[in-house]
Amino acid sequence: MWQVGKVIDRTDWSERLFSLKIAVDVGPYLAGQFIKLAMQLQDKRVARAYSIINPPGSNYIEVLAVAVPDGQLSPALHLLQPGDAVDVSVPASGFLTLNELPRGELQGRHLWMLATGTAVGPFLAILDTAEPWQRFEKIVLVYGARQADELAYCAKLQTMAHERSQFCFLPAITREIRPGMLHCRIPDGLTSGVIEQQAGIAISATDSQVMLCGNPGMIRDSITVLTDKGLRKNLRRAPGQITTEKYW
Structure with a gap:
């Protein structure tokens, strides 16, 4: 309709x-x-x-x-x-939502959001609701782009990180170097450990829920790293720690 x-x-x-x-x-x-x-x-x-x-x-x-x-x-x-x-x-649809994540002991303490380009959109909406702040001890958003001017809403996210100790914002760019920003692709930052180091927490099957949204290459390569860490895809019939949405 x-x-x-x-x-x-x-x-x-x-x-x-x-x-x-x-x-x-x-x-x-x-x-x-x-x-x-x-x-x-x-x-x-x-x-x-x-x-x-x-x-x-x-x-x-x-x-x-x-x-x-x-x-x-x-x-x-x-x-x-x-x-x-x-x-x-209308109506809206899609499954990259918090109600698709496990609850209770299977939920874990930390919510990771990994996004590239315009795929940061779903996470902006989620962060503007009360639910993630109530459910998770710490929330990390890693936002990847080629250049800093491609990081829409960056100032809003930086302000949110300044005002909420519960939130860690990690912008990552690949074609230039800027102070306060990672210089790497998200999968490479996961492999090297620099993303976890900057966030101050580790990704694990026990403590983490990871939501990924963006280009298929980022999602594919990141899932490989996350799987090596013991995480598995989140399904309704078999709850896990990895929830994804490809952007094309």
């Missing part, structure tokens, strides 16, 4: 990276879920999935996107301005 949404605000993080706030009623949803945006382009509807960045309870949704030069939809979305219309699928 589709509803017509109206763009009410936009933020440009870099030349191609942008966020849109869209006034639309998508009904109840869980932090971490996604919708689809669609536009009529050259006599056909083109639709793509985008995570909802803001937590439930708002009268709008916010999405983070990057304009891919040869993309079918993202260049058109990049042109949208406040007042423009865009189609939004």
Whole structure:
């Protein structure tokens, strides 16, 4: 089912990276879920999935996107301005949510969030709810990108880390060196141990839940490292410690 949404605000993080706030009623949803945006382009509807960045309870949704030069939809979305219309699928869906994680003894004490690029979106929504702070002793977000200007919402996350001792934010970039940021791919940082060192805690099957969202290469390589540490995929029929969502 589709509803017509109206763009009410936009933020440009870099030349191609942008966020849109869209006034639309998508009904109840869980932090971490996604919708689809669609536009009529050259006599056909083109639709793509985008995570909802803001937590439930708002009268709008916010999405983070990057304009891919040869993309079918993202260049058109990049042109949208406040007042423009865009189609939004309802209801939201997706399983990268906290209610998919085990509870009780199987939950562990620490929540790790590993994201690349725009796939940080689900974690932004989750962090803006009360649940992760109530369930976990420590939360670590590792946010990977090529360059620092591709780290959307970085200032917000840095402020959150400053205000909440429970939260550790580790930005990781690969094509430049910046003070206070890791210089590595996420899987490499897991392999070397620098991510755990900077977080001040170790990843283990006993203490950790790890949620991964991003490009398939990051997810594949990170799962290899996590599996070597004794973690296993989280399934409803067989609870584990690794929950994933690929972004393409």
